[in-house]
Amino acid sequence: MNPFQYTRSSAAAGAIQSLVKEPQAHLLAGGTNLIDLMKMGVVVPERLVDINPLPLKGVEKTAAGLRIGALATNSEVADHPQVLQDYPLLSLAINAGASPQLRNMATVGGNMMQRTRCNYFFDTTMPCNKRNPGSGCGALEGYNRMHALFGASDHCIAVNPSDMNVAMVALGAVVHVKGPKGERMIPFEEFHRLPGDHPEKDNTLERTELITAVQLPASAVAFRKHVHYLKVRDRTSYAFALVSVAAALDMDGSTIRECRLAMGGVAHKPWRLHGAEAFLKGKPASEDTFRQAAAIAMQGAKAYQYNKFKLTLAPNAILQALQTASA
Amino acid sequence: MSTKPGKGPGNPEKEPASDGVLSGSRRDFLKQSSLLSAIALTPGTIVRAAENQWDEKFADVAEKVPLTLEVNGVPYSVKVEPRVTLLDLLREQLNLTGSKKGCDRGQCGACTVHVNGVRINSCLSLAVTNEGKKITTIEGLAKGDQLHPMQEAFIKHDGFQCGYCTSGQIMSAVALVKEGRTRSREQISEFMSGNICRCGAYSNIVKAIQEVKNSQI
Numbered sequence: 280m281n282p283f284q285y286t287r288s289s290a291a292a293g294a295i296q297s298l299v300k301e302p303q304a305h306l307l308a309g310g311t312n313l314i315d316l317m318k319m320g321v322v323v324p325e326r327l328v329d330i331n332p333l334p335l336k337g338v339e340k341t342a343a344g345l346r347i348g349a350l351a352t353n354s355e356v357a358d359h360p361q362v363l364q365d366y367p368l369l370s371l372a373i374n375a376g377a378s379p380q381l382r383n384m385a386t387v388g389g390n391m392m393q394r395t396r397c398n399y400f401f402d403t404t405m406p407c408n409k410r411n412p413g414s415g416c417g418a419l420e421g422y423n424r425m426h427a428l429f430g431a432s433d434h435c436i437a438v439n440p441s442d443m444n445v446a447m448v449a450l451g452a453v454v455h456v457k458g459p460k461g462e463r464m465i466p467f468e469e470f471h472r473l474p475g476d477h478p479e480k481d482n483t484l485e486r487t488e489l490i491t492a493v494q495l496p497a498s499a500v501a502f503r504k505h506v507h508y509l510k511v512r513d514r515t516s517y518a519f520a521l522v523s524v525a526a527a528l529d530m531d532g533s534t535i536r537e538c539r540l541a542m543g544g545v546a547h548k549p550w551r552l553h554g555a556e557a558f559l560k561g562k563p564a565s566e567d568t569f570r571q572a573a574a575i576a577m578q579g580a581k582a583y584q585y586n587k588f589k590l591t592l593a594p595n596a597i598l599q600a601l602q603t604a605s606a
Numbered sequence: 607m608s609t610k611p612g613k614g615p616g617n618p619e620k621e622p623a624s625d626g627v628l629s630g631s632r633r634d635f636l637k638q639s640s641l642l643s644a645i646a647l648t649p650g651t652i653v654r655a656a657e658n659q660w661d662e663k664f665a666d667v668a669e670k671v672p673l674t675l676e677v678n679g680v681p682y683s684v685k686v687e688p689r690v691t692l693l694d695l696l697r698e699q700l701n702l703t704g705s706k707k708g709c710d711r712g713q714c715g716a717c718t719v720h721v722n723g724v725r726i727n728s729c730l731s732l733a734v735t736n737e738g739k740k741i742t743t744i745e746g747l748a749k750g751d752q753l754h755p756m757q758e759a760f761i762k763h764d765g766f767q768c769g770y771c772t773s774g775q776i777m778s779a780v781a782l783v784k785e786g787r788t789r790s791r792e793q794i795s796e797f798m799s800g801n802i803c804r805c806g807a808y809s810n811i812v813k814a815i816q817e818v819k820n821s822q823i
Binding site (some may be wrong): 280281283284285287310311314325330354377378379380383384516519 | 688782
């Protein structure tokens with residue numbers, strides 16, 4: 280690992296100042312992704328600003344919903360009684376990711392900031408526009424089995440690897456951030472971005488901004504009774520998603536009052552399925568309507584040489600997730 | 607990873623005496639061209655460090671950070687480079703070699719220890735982030751000659767073959783029972799999935815965990 284300077288920060292303002300003063304400074308939270316990337320030489324910070332002492336751990340109920348501190352660990356959130364009761368989809372998604380040890384370390388903010396698991400991004404001998412802008416995309420004509428179906432560009436076809444993000448985007452969470460110019464809120468769906476001409480930018484967070492919390496809206500509690508997170512991967516546990524589906528339904532008998540759907544493993548960002556959601560509104564919960572919704576969700580999908588199987592896998596996963604959630 | 611011996615000017619790689627002029631110059635060419643292509647692909651800091659042979663010099667002057675923590679009930683005050691992981695601190699400085707380095711990337715679980723009672727991968731935790739924390743390693747489970755019930759159960763059920771993953775498996779298993787994730791064989795498997803055993807002792811590991819869980823009820 281490259282040598283670096285280390286600063287322990289106990290106030291958000293100090294951490295932000297460190298980022299302003301030093302362009303090569305990185306924030307360190309749980310470290311489960313960053314330390315790994317530093318060992319591989321993918322990320323080479325000159326300074327790490329350890330933000331673990333910041334008071335951003337709490338999970339508290341507010342008038343607007345549930346406010347989850349950016350430094351709450353994935354385990355703390357997944358096991359939190361309020362999350363289990365009101366937002367069980369989030370708990371299911373978090374527990375589908377990584378391992379218990381990693382979930383004990385990884386934080387909510389860190390999970391949002393984790394980089395893609397594209398092998399060409401991790402292998403510093405390979406071209407990658409995300410790691411080294413302008414060097415090309417190794418995956419485009421390479422072994423692209425794990426890669427995107429939606430929203431990719433000629434510069435990058437990598438996917439966001441998080442499970443937590445898929446539930447967050449489905450539940451309509453809002454991200455609270457703080458920077459040198461003050462605080463602002465970003466809808467979760469606008470936090471991560473598509474690669475376009477700048478795949479080196481994973482999200483819309485400014486380099487000098489800090490995530491302080493994620494807010495789950497009170498309105499999303501309506502979906503708590505009919506949820507499912509289906510993750511399809513190469514082994515039963517502890518692997519990244521080939522395709523994952525977060526489904527949450529607000530049911531009136533056997534009719535869908537409203538529904539939330541999002542996919543993971545298919546785009547550079549957690550992929551909310553607005554078209555399918557709108558179609559399902561007011562429809563009966565049946566295999567036929569679920570199949571039609573899945574077909575709508577797959578419009579515009581584009582596969583590459585080795586991930587064509589996802590064109591069949593993804594709609595089947597949507598169907599199964601909806602069937603399980605509505606049962 | 608954290609304390610690679612230097613290959614700077616003071617420690618040149620010796621060329622074999624039998625090397626002729628031609629092969630020597632070919633080797634120089636390869637070295638130079640690989641350095642150039644490496645520079646073309648690496649980020650700014652490394653390039654500058656390579657140009658100036660900074661890496662080891664920088665490490666020499668890099669400030670070591672004072673760190674106080676408790677390991678298996680024993681208080682330690684040490685100085686560590688910020689890039690030293692908790693695993694390397696335990697193994698290299700505190701001589702507690704029970705925690706193993708498998709993948710060193712958070713994928714195998716051989717380095718599992720408890721920090722303030724919670725199981726983590728010590729290979730992905732920088733030592734300096736553990737200021738004031740209480741660490742428990744495999745060496746801290748037994749009371750004198752009396753093994754921890756989980757250690758006894760692993761021996762009884764033959765929960766290992768080569769033994770390299772065993773300390774991590776046992777640390778994870780002890781935490782698992784405490785977490786109450788032992789309702790079924792499936793739940794045990796799911797919540798032990800962060801510990802890989804390449805000998806495939808999984809079924810006996812599950813038996814050992816079930817025995818400890820049942821003896822506690």
